[in-house]
Each structure stands twice: as C-alpha cells, then as structure tokens.
Amino acid sequence: MDVDHFVSENIRQACLDALNKYEIEKIYFDQTLLNLALERKWAELHPAWNWQWAIVRPLFEVFIDVQIVHFVAYAKPWSDPKGSLPIRYREIARRFFSVHYPHLVEKIGSPASRLQKRKILARLIKHIMRSFTFVDGFNRHGGDITKVVLPE
Incomplete structure (x- = not known):
C-alpha cells in the first residue's frame, strides 16, 4: 500500500464516508469498505499475487x-x-516456526489421516461451480503475472 498516497488522498475519510453512506450490514471486512471507498480507483493484480487459497479453486x-x-x-x-491444507504449506510454516517460534511448532497440525469421499466430492463440485468466474478473472491478465488491469 502506498501510505503517502493513502494520506494525501484522505482515504481514511473516504472509508468513513462510505461507512456512513452504505448499510452497515453490507460491510463485512475492511476490504469491503476499501472497495466501496475506492470504487474504480484501484487496479487488479494477477491472481498469483493474492492467491486466496480457500476461495480460489485450489485445483487451479x-x-x-x-x-x-x-x-x-x-x-x-x-x-x-x-488437516485440510496441502502438506507443503504446513511444512513451510513448520520450518519458519522452528527457527523463529520454536515453542509453537507442536501446534502445527498433521495431514488428515483419512480421505473422506463426500468431502472430496463436495470440494470438486465447489471447484467446478466457481471455475468460470476464476477463469474469466485469470484471462483478463492473459497469463501475464506482471500485467495490471485498470478498472473499466
């Protein structure tokens, strides 16, 4: 985030104005408030720079x-x-914590001991249902992770 720009453009006040303008129950997180306050004043990065693991289809x-x-x-x-995350993420966390927070390493979970057919099927269905939205967003960048897409 460009903090100088945030201050010079008075984004804080824009967020407070958006909070007052919109119904509070429609504002779920700080990102929602920023999206409302900065409508059409932001650029979209390639999904690779904000890979939302649980929301973006893990299979992609x-x-x-x-x-x-x-x-x-x-x-x-x-x-x-x-134990729902891929092992590689837990192992990266385990290595980091063992150096910087050794007392927390034991809290990092182990992989699931059994696969559950219904959970796998549910995840596949969820993946398929969200695929089109993801593909459209991905294709806006033409596969180039350095491309920034400006609002229309």
Whole structure:
C-alpha cells in the first residue's frame, strides 16, 4: 500500500464516508469498505499475487505461478485442525516456526489421516461451480503475472 498516497488522498475519510453512506450490514471486512471507498480507483493484480487459497479453486494452483498465498478462511498453515491444507504449506510454516517460534511448532497440525469421499466430492463440485468466474478473472491478465488491469 502506498501510505503517502493513502494520506494525501484522505482515504481514511473516504472509508468513513462510505461507512456512513452504505448499510452497515453490507460491510463485512475492511476490504469491503476499501472497495466501496475506492470504487474504480484501484487496479487488479494477477491472481498469483493474492492467491486466496480457500476461495480460489485450489485445483487451479497447478496452472499458476503463485507468488503470494492468502489464507482467507479458517485454515492457516499454523492452525489447521482439520488437516485440510496441502502438506507443503504446513511444512513451510513448520520450518519458519522452528527457527523463529520454536515453542509453537507442536501446534502445527498433521495431514488428515483419512480421505473422506463426500468431502472430496463436495470440494470438486465447489471447484467446478466457481471455475468460470476464476477463469474469466485469470484471462483478463492473459497469463501475464506482471500485467495490471485498470478498472473499466
């Protein structure tokens, strides 16, 4: 975030104005408020720079050179009680924590001991249902992770 621009453009006040303008129950998170305050004043980065693991179809990850993974749901590499994340994310967290927070390493979960057919089927259906939206967003960048798409 460009902090100087944030201050000079008085984005804080724009957020407060948006908060007052829109019904509070429609504003779920800070990102929603920023989206409302900065409508058409932001650019879209390639999904590789904000790979939302639980929301963006995990099965698409094999097609993309993911740069930054954003764990937006309950499962985090350091706190995944259901063992739903890929092992590689937990292992990266384990290596990081063992150097910087050794007392927390034991809290990093293990992979699921069994696969559950219904959960796999549910995830596949969810993946298929969201595929078209994802593909449209991905294709706006033409496969170029350095391309920024300006609002229309």
